Amino acid sequence: MITGFVTFFTIFAVVGAILYGRRLIKTEKSDAVFGNPERAKGGIHWVVVGSSFLLLSWLYYSWDIAKSFYPKSANELCQVAKVNESLLSLKYLFPIVERQHKSTAIIKRENINIEDKIILIKKDSNLKSEDKEIFINILRNTKQMIPSLTDERYIEDDTKNIINELTIRLNQLTKNFPKDSYPDLSEEEENEINEGLNKQLGWGATGMEVPPLPESKIGLKFHAAAAELNSISDEFFEMRNHNPEYLRQSEAIFIEIKEYMDGLEDGLELDYIKDIKKLVRRIEYASIFPPNTLNELENAIRDFDKVQNNEQGNLRIIDIFLFPAGTIVASGPQCSEAGPGRWLPKPSDTFRIFGEMLKPSVGYKMIPMLWYEMMGVNKIIGFILPDWIADIMPGKYPVHNQDGTVDPNFKSKVLDIVTGEFEAFKIPVPTGHIWDSFLRVFLGLTLGIILGVPLGLFMGLNRFAKGFFDPMVELYRPVPPLAWAPLVITVFGIDNLGKVFLLFMVSFSIMIISARAGASGTQLSKIHAAHSLGANKWQIIREVIFPNSLPEILTGIRVAVGMCWGTLVAAEFLAGTTGIGFVENVARKYMQYEVIWITIFVMGMLGLLFDVTIRKIIDKTIPWRGKG
């Protein structure tokens, strides 16, 4: 319902925006020539078109449009898929989906295999010539055995009867199929289906990919036909063209093989004879028939295919146009989506599951996505203040006295404070997967900026610093951050410390480079001017060099944010208990494609949030950027 509305709305938005855009071109009086940046300004309507196209493609390729406008189509296509699946084995026998008859292909292949084997045996110098003779003789006999399967004279009446009977059954089905009265179900069967239908959920409901039981009249037809076709197919493949002539010849071959094998020790000869035996057995298993025996069955299948295609009616058109690049496939009584419908979740499902996951009581793996928990201020103070503060206080820690109590003194009270062992009011603190990932990036980035920027400036201004730190920075900087990940995780552990340190390494080098470039790029005239006005070193750094390097530094931060995100997700893949990367990695193992897309979406949004924030900061703090 909502999807349908959104679809129409986006289509209107696209059309409207395009019309508006065209009118704007006609009415706008602009004397900007080609190449003037003025021409790229504005254009919100094209943003509307761009995002609408994105949304429409998503709706279309995830088959959400099909689900919205034809909610029954998946169920009906599932029944069609059942029919196709039941016919598949039979169809592979004939040039319907293949170029050749299966019998033809097998005979061709096996003839080649036999010839190859003979050549191989002839060439093998480790074989005795009498063994060679026996092998080649068996292979020749096997080759001569094939005509016993393909000669119409030998085929048994029983086999012919079964084929005829199956053909008749198929033709009967073809005749009955288009009739309104089909299928003629017994009350029992009908009740069974109805009972199942009561419990059946809709397409895309939680835990139901495609509802498998037929919900409509046309679906019921296909469902019933699939059952009949399955039984026809099973019966056909139980039958073998093992006529007396074939049995006589193959028995002779098997006896010869057995006689040869008896009393044979392990060795080259045994390997050869086993291979040959397998070849003979392969021909035994294969469904080889004389060239024209199955013609009528083939025609019956083709006829049925035509009829069932006709009966699909609108469904075929829906399948082609609203189920792009895939369709519903059946596997026994189950149906599933094959193609983008499977790995590209429908927007409606995605948002539903995302909404569900955002509930703090659900979350993912019992941890909310983004929520808050009440935390005492004492814990925060205990975390921030180092414990050794208590150790350097004068006096000694109290010792218990004779009546079995401990009297606190000043030193122990300080210890209580620095370890957070006191009562305090509680404040809400964010928690959850999104917050954890965010915090890791934020901490790594902040540490990188705090340490990297001063060092970078220093390196830009001081010969010693440049020479001393350059080898270190330049050696570790070009290494992709992920290459460090296994090492960092081993050294710093799998907790936040390791991940934050990894992100710190990423942002640190970027900040050094950008601060250094900013510092050395300061115009000399500005520094000279400051000198002339009597500025000291500190003032020059604070008032001239730092503001001048700010554009470089802030651009560096933007780059660092992107790098940090990329590294974080991979680090969370390696070892994680929380975080967006952890969620994605676990979802992959359980094939929860919706969750995978949600994590991708969340990461994109958070990255965008960081970027927009920094862009705002840039605009606020350095309005002179790019203006000389």
Next chain:
Amino acid sequence: MKKIISLFLGSVVALVISASMAYSAATQVRVAFFLEWATPNQEAKVKKVFDDALGVPVKWTNFATGGEMTEAMLSGDIDISYSQGLTPFVNAVNAKAPIKLVDIAVTYGMGNTTCIVSNASGITKANAAQLEGKKVAVPVGTMADYVFKETMKVVGADAGKVTVVDMNPEDGSAALQNGDVAMACLFGGKSIENALKAGTRMLSVKEATDAGISGIDITSVTNKFLKENPGMVRTFVEITHEYNAKFRAGKSNMNIIAKDAAMDLAGTKKQMGGFGFPDAAEIKSKYMNKGGILMKYLDVMGNMFATAENPALKNYSKVVTTKYLP
């Protein structure tokens, strides 16, 4: 603008057409397998027995986890997964992946998949409830995940209260040695060997066997390949069983197997000593029959790993078939 529209429509048409031409003849069989997981049929693999018997070339690709095998089967790059763990298979069929179980490849005791608790943590079987609130390294969604959950039940700890860290076996054993985790659940010879340097098994191999914890690896085939080439699947299974019988008779060429499994001879012998390769009769009568070991496992695991979107199947017998056993 016109060009953009025609490009878009063109790509739509191209995608629709490419999807409808999905069928093609099997000119090769593509099989997935594991390295460092030695099985007798690797001798047949090296000697090209499969290629000869199937009549077409067989392409073997190694994978790191069973879940990746499923992904490759779904994308149409793999026809047969040999020795896929039962856990990834269950996850796949819960997600309605069109694949079927045709054979049991390997059964194994907990010598090769186990939970190892760190000596430094002071936790043993007796006080295992202390694990609650501590970190445990588990490769999520693998047989080791199953072993972890079962082990917790046996020792009476609540698996839900343990903080699970998702780590591959190699990382897990390193984390255990570093003291980052109190316990690590692992598979693979090397990882277990390394982890045992800093820890002990939570349950001994015998205790685990007595508690009914054991592993099953299976052979799974895509539904499409099964329909198209039933004979090939039968031949594949038959040869595997032939070489299993050869192994049971002590006639396997261990050097070839070890080399193909990328392990040393002693390690291969030790690993395969802990493996069972049940024959077809045993599979039919003890594993795949109604109420058999495998069917019980599928039910238990199916519910264990079910999620809201991918619930357990009501009846797992529909994804299992004995039709292709010799």
